[in-house]
Amino acid sequence: xxxxxxxxxxxxxxxxxxxxxxxxxxxxxxxxxxxxxxxxxxxxxxxxxxxxxxxxxxxxxxxxxxxxxxxxxxxxxxxxxxxxxxxxxxxxxxxxxxxxxxxxxxxxxxx
Amino acid sequence: xxxxxxxxxxxxxxxxxxxxxxxxxxxxxxxxxxxxxxxxxxxxxxxxxxxxxxxxxxxxxxxxxxxxxxxxxxxxxxxxxxxxxxxxxxxxxxxxxxxxxxxxxxxxxxxxxx
Numbered sequence: 001x002x003x004x005x006x007x008x009x010x011x012x013x014x015x016x017x018x019x020x021x022x023x024x025x026x027x028x029x030x031x032x033x034x035x036x037x038x039x040x041x042x043x044x045x046x047x048x049x050x051x052x053x054x055x056x057x058x059x060x061x062x063x064x065x066x067x068x069x070x071x072x073x074x075x076x077x078x079x080x081x082x083x084x085x086x087x088x089x090x091x092x093x094x095x096x097x098x099x100x101x102x103x104x105x106x107x108x109x110x111x
Numbered sequence: 112x113x114x115x116x117x118x119x120x121x122x123x124x125x126x127x128x129x130x131x132x133x134x135x136x137x138x139x140x141x142x143x144x145x146x147x148x149x150x151x152x153x154x155x156x157x158x159x160x161x162x163x164x165x166x167x168x169x170x171x172x173x174x175x176x177x178x179x180x181x182x183x184x185x186x187x188x189x190x191x192x193x194x195x196x197x198x199x200x201x202x203x204x205x206x207x208x209x210x211x212x213x214x215x216x217x218x219x220x221x222x223x224x225x
Contacts, residue, residue, distance in 0.1 A: 001169070006153075032212055043115075043202055043216035044154070051212070089153060096212045098167050099144070103153040 002027040004092050006102025014110050019080055021105045023090035024072045030092040033066060033073045038087045038104075047088075048075070080109045113137070115205050116185075117217035124193045124224050132188040132220045136205030143186045144214060145178060148200045157201075160186060193224045 003026040013019050025033075031052035036044035050057045050064045050073065057064050061080075066073040077084055087106050093099035116135040124130050136143050141162050146154040156170040160180040171178065175193075180186040190197055200221050204214035 034213055036216075043218045045216070046213050049213055096206055096214075098156065098159055099214060100156060101146075101154040 002030055002092055002094075002098070002100040004090060004100050004102045006090050006105060008105060009103065010106045010108075012108045012110065013080055015080060015082060017080055019075075019077045019084070019107055019109075021075045021088055021090070021107075022072060023074070023092075023102050024070075025092040025100075026071070027092070027094070028068075028071065029094045032093050032096055032099075033064070034091050034099075035062075035064060035075050036089045036091065036101075038089065040086075044089060077107075080107075082109050082111050085109045115140075115203055115215050115217035117201075117203050117220050119220060120218065122220055122222045124222065126194055126224055127192050130190040130193050130197070130222055130224075132190075132201050132203075132222070133185045134188070134203030134205075134217060135185040136203075137215055139208060140205035140215070141208050142206040143180050144204045144206070145186075145188050146202045146204065148202060148219075150199075154202065157188070190222075193222075195224050198222055198224045 006023045034049035037047045038044040048062050050066050061078045063076045087104045089104050090102040091099045143160045145157040158171050158178045159167040175191045177189045200219045202219045204216045206214050
């Protein structure tokens with residue numbers, strides 16, 4: 001089955017700096033890669049996703065890149081703000097079924 | 112359009128009791144997934160269900176845990192004879208019937224076994 005690894009486990013940045021979180025996956029059949037943000041006491045919320053037919057996707061301050069050959073994908077947050085502080089999870093699946101998640105990255109943005 | 116509804120939000124059980132966690136998917140979603148999250152850890156897949164069918168239960172412990180998604184009503188995750196190690200947050204997610212991607216998660220049920 002799919003195995004997703006995520007790094008780093010914790011990340012602290014200064015407000016206004018960029019943050020990058022990286023994930024690798026094992027199953028070459030995986031074709032859908034979402035990212036979720038989880039705030040304290042809440043369920044994960046989808047923030048951006050990418051499918052295997054594109055290499056990059058951007059939504060305002062958030063972007064995701066995918067390298068299918070190397071089987072890794074990354075989340076980039078620019079101009080970070082304190083409200084970006086949360087735990088971020090990457091995930092991988094084949095056709096949206098049986099999604100497997102990384103262990104999470106706790107991002108802290110210092111004002 | 113209400114999101115994924117989970118209840119109760121918090122559940123306290125004594126060791127040996129049964130815990131029942133309920134999940135109502137979003138309208139138009141017939142795929143339900145259950146995940147367990149231990150403190151400071153990631154989301155561990157437990158089971159994937161469609162109406163009246165278990166599609167993948169590879170993440171479910173072999174004993175004491177069961178799940179169902181009946182034709183009418185919410186999906187139920189049932190834990191019999193709970194132990195302290197079952198204390199965790201249990202999240203339910205749902206996805207569209209067809210052609211859509213992405214899971215929508217509920218707010219979770221936090222189970223505490225005392």
